[in-house]
Amino acid sequence: MKSRNWAIGESVVVKAGVTDPDTGRDIGGWQGRISAILDEAEILTIQWDSLTLKSMPPALLAWREDEGLSWSDQHHKDVLKNSGQNERYVSGIFLK
Secondary structure, three states, X not given: OOOOOOOOOOXXXXXXXXXXXXXXXXOOOOEEEEEEEOOOOOOEEEEEOHHHHXXXXXXXXXXXXXXXXXXXXXXXXXXXXXXXXXXXXXXXXXXX
């Protein structure tokens, strides 16, 4: 992967066709903001926005909790900058 020079707080969208490694569920199009950059391999922690969280089925949220996994964020590197996102609600505040 070519270095992207990601920034904390940058808005991203998961690439089309990407599946959740824990469930095999298609998560292409899920959106959020970068909350951490884990290493030089550019694995990013994505804090999902409210629209993505609302689109998650309750059974998925329950399963992730049962497995001890977070449902509010996730590690990914298959994302793109989301330049079309103007303002979305994330973690209790509006971000521009």
